[in-house]
Amino acid sequence: MKFSTTFVTCLALASGVKAAPVATQRNGSHGARVSALAMSELGDAVNDRPSWGSSNWSGGVLQGSDFRTVTGTFTIPNITMLYPGEPTNGTHSVAVWVGIDGIHDCDALLQTGVDLTMEKGIPKFKAWFEWIPGPSTDFDHELEFSVGDSVTMTVTATSKTGGIAMVENNSKGTSVNHTFANETAELCLANADWIVERWTLTSTHQDDSGRSYRHSTQVSPVDFDTLTFTNASATTANGSSLDACNARTESVDLYEDVVKDNRSSSRLQMVTTFDNSSITVSYVRGDHVK
Numbered sequence: 001m002k003f004s005t006t007f008v009t010c011l012a013l014a015s016g017v018k019a020a021p022v023a024t025q026r027n028g029s030h031g032a033r034v035s036a037l038a039m040s041e042l043g044d045a046v047n048d049r050p051s052w053g054s055s056n057w058s059g060g061v062l063q064g065s066d067f068r069t070v071t072g073t074f075t076i077p078n079i080t081m082l083y084p085g086e087p088t089n090g091t092h093s094v095a096v097w098v099g100i101d102g103i104h105d106c107d108a109l110l111q112t113g114v115d116l117t118m119e120k121g122i123p124k125f126k127a128w129f130e131w132i133p134g135p136s137t138d139f140d141h142e143l144e145f146s147v148g149d150s151v152t153m154t155v156t157a158t159s160k161t162g163g164i165a166m167v168e169n170n171s172k173g174t175s176v177n178h179t180f181a182n183e184t185a186e187l188c189l190a191n192a193d194w195i196v197e198r199w200t201l202t203s204t205h206q207d208d209s210g211r212s213y214r215h216s217t218q219v220s221p222v223d224f225d226t227l228t229f230t231n232a233s234a235t236t237a238n239g240s241s242l243d244a245c246n247a248r249t250e251s252v253d254l255y256e257d258v259v260k261d262n263r264s265s266s267r268l269q270m271v272t273t274f275d276n277s278s279i280t281v282s283y284v285r286g287d288h289v290k
């Protein structure tokens with residue numbers, strides 16, 4: 001008698017408990033890269049938009065203890081501006097990332113991912129790594145992806161203060177990584193995260209008297225339609241491997257906003273669904289739009 005491989009099928013606990021995301025502010029080189037933008041421009045692009053005040057990411061979060069690795073694969077989607085007619089010169093982006101400790105009240109967050117950004121109307125896909133509260137840093141410029149590339153993102157915690165962030169181009173069989181060591185902020189190793197985020201840009205400015213001040217704002221999101229993390233799994237210190245959907249997965253579905261067009265204001269949400277070891281994030285639009 002032939003036994004087939006047992007797959008634990010787990011279908012969506014999708015409308016589960018919501019968790020409040022913390023500490024996913026982006027900083028450092030991301031701030032620096034765009035800090036040349038005028039404040040007024042950021043204002044135009046971001047602040048002038050009503051919102052219903054939910055949090056600003058969507059994806060999957062697996063809670064537990066002693067997480068050591070988190071991995072997920074996705075295909076670089078085509079992206080467009082989300083709001084028709086919007087000026088293209090602001091910062092329009094979402095970040096796709098995997099991480100450890102995205103939601104607990106933990107001092108640290110280890111993450112790596114790819115920004116999907118419209119730069120003056122042109123799609124750009126750059127990979128980065130970050131150990132919060134440190135800055136997020138881009139991998140080398142060669143690691144700029146194209147629509148259709150298959151990308152695997154993996155974080156590994158080798159201890160509470162060290163680890164590795166790795167991004168692989170499966171289409172080409174190449175990878176880059178960054179090793180963190182002796183970080184002062186300690187991980188809690190308490191949750192594994194697969195996230196699409198409307199990230200926060202922090203930039204430094206000077207006022208008229210030359211005093212510098214920091215300004216944080218959420219970037220304007222781009223439209224990616226649907227994005228699926230496949231092979232989404234995590235391992236813990238004892239070697240257990242957990243499919244993203246298999247344990248106490250929470251759907252952190254959010255990002256609600258109001259589409260501004262001339263017809264009406266309609267609701268726009270980034271929602272998450274789970275299926276086996278996949279996590280899918282999609283935009284769901286209200287009735288009156290498109």
Ligand SMILES: *[C@@H]1O[C@H](CO)[C@@H](O)[C@H](O)[C@H]1NC(C)=O
Pocket residue numbers: 021051053054055056218
């Ligand atoms: C999400 O975005 C809204 C609107 O910009 C903001 O008011 C809210 O504080 C954000 N939530 C988080 C958790 O950052």
Ligand SMILES: *[C@@H]1O[C@H](CO)[C@@H](O)[C@H](O)[C@H]1NC(C)=O
Pocket residue numbers: 064065066067236237238239240
């Ligand atoms: C491995 O550790 C996890 C928590 O990190 C626990 O839930 C699981 O039961 C452990 N498995 C074994 C085989 O010890």
Ligand SMILES: *[C@@H]1O[C@H](CO)[C@@H](O)[C@H](O)[C@H]1NC(C)=O
Pocket residue numbers: 078079080147
């Ligand atoms: C992405 O979408 C835009 C707008 O629909 C289209 O012009 C462009 O050709 C697409 N790019 C790719 C690589 O599919």
Ligand SMILES: *[C@@H]1O[C@H](CO)[C@@H](O)[C@H](O)[C@H]1NC(C)=O
Pocket residue numbers: 038041087088089090
């Ligand atoms: C961005 O575009 C808008 C609309 O065209 C324009 O008013 C604004 O001055 C531009 N900002 C910059 C920094 O070019």
Ligand SMILES: *[C@@H]1O[C@H](CO)[C@@H](O)[C@H](O)[C@H]1NC(C)=O
Pocket residue numbers: 025026027028132133134135202
């Ligand atoms: C951002 O960077 C500043 C200085 O480089 C640092 O003091 C701050 O803690 C950082 N914040 C985050 C959220 O990364």
Ligand SMILES: *[C@@H]1O[C@H](CO)[C@@H](O)[C@H](O)[C@H]1NC(C)=O
Pocket residue numbers: 142143144145146149169170171172173174
């Ligand atoms: C990924 O691989 C594809 C296919 O070989 C290639 O076209 C693309 O340039 C690669 N991207 C990066 C960032 O290595």
Ligand SMILES: *[C@@H]1O[C@H](CO)[C@@H](O)[C@H](O)[C@H]1NC(C)=O
Pocket residue numbers: 164166175176177178
């Ligand atoms: C990280 O990159 C270095 C240099 O490219 C390589 O030698 C090493 O094997 C990589 N590490 C992993 C875990 O892939």
Ligand SMILES: *[C@@H]1O[C@H](CO)[C@@H](O)[C@H](O)[C@H]1NC(C)=O
Pocket residue numbers: 181182
């Ligand atoms: C981390 O700290 C240990 C012990 O102080 C030291 O031996 C090691 O060189 C440090 N590693 C890095 C990369 O700074």
Ligand SMILES: *[C@@H]1O[C@H](CO)[C@@H](O)[C@H](O)[C@H]1NC(C)=O
Pocket residue numbers: 073230231
């Ligand atoms: C999932 O992982 C398996 C084993 O590592 C690999 O063979 C397969 O191509 C991956 N599939 C996707 C969609 O990433």
Ligand SMILES: *[C@@H]1O[C@H](CO)[C@@H](O)[C@H](O)[C@H]1NC(C)=O
Pocket residue numbers: 084085261262
């Ligand atoms: C919205 O209305 C304004 C003013 O009536 C007009 O200039 C603009 O082209 C309209 N935009 C769209 C997308 O229809």
Ligand SMILES: *[C@@H]1O[C@H](CO)[C@@H](O)[C@H](O)[C@H]1NC(C)=O
Pocket residue numbers: 007009275276
């Ligand atoms: C999920 O797993 C079940 C059982 O292995 C399989 O029948 C089903 O097709 C899978 N669904 C998807 C979307 O892969």
